[in-house]
Amino acid sequence: MTPRSLFRVLAVAELVTWTMLLVGMVLKYGAGLGDLPVRIGGSVHGFVFLAYLVVTTVVAVNQRWSIGATLLGWASAIVPYTTLPFEVGVARRGMLDGPWRRSASEARRPGPLDRLLFLVVAHPFVAALVGVVLVALVFVVLLTIGPPVPSR
Numbered sequence: 001m002t003p004r005s006l007f008r009v010l011a012v013a014e015l016v017t018w019t020m021l022l023v024g025m026v027l028k029y030g031a032g033l034g035d036l037p038v039r040i041g042g043s044v045h046g047f048v049f050l051a052y053l054v055v056t057t058v059v060a061v062n063q064r065w066s067i068g069a070t071l072l073g074w075a076s077a078i079v080p081y082t083t084l085p086f087e088v089g090v091a092r093r094g095m096l097d098g099p100w101r102r103s104a105s106e107a108r109r110p111g112p113l114d115r116l117l118f119l120v121v122a123h124p125f126v127a128a129l130v131g132v133v134l135v136a137l138v139f140v141v142l143l144t145i146g147p148p149v150p151s152r
């Protein structure tokens with residue numbers, strides 16, 4: 001899986017889960033079906049949102065994005081339906097071209113994030129498992145803390 005294809009998958013997944021959340025809100029408030037639709041859509045969306053932030057960070061390090069491009073990538077997950085236009089935009093600019101960087105010889109002066117990237121790329125299945133576990137832990141902590149606004 002290339003940086004481009006991985007980023008595309010998460011951008012589309014984020015878009016789909018926004019739809020799930022919004023449909024859940026329509027079902028809750030418009031159809032009076034209670035909290036369950038929002039809990040389901042919100043939970044799936046929250047997990048994919050966190051995964052998108054992680055993947056955006058990994059791709060940004062690999063592709064050597066500027067801080068501004070990385071922040072814009074993160075912000076695209078906050079505004080509904082903007083992850084896909086962001087992905088299309090960075091792809092058109094060539095910011096998703098190329099393979100995964102695998103060694104220090106592919107970096108000018110490898111820093112800590114480059115070294116972490118090389119470890120992730122060298123062991124993608126272990127990294128994916130660790131990533132899923134970390135996202136799940138953050139997700140559980142956030143669920144424990146509760147929603148950002150009190151429910152009615």
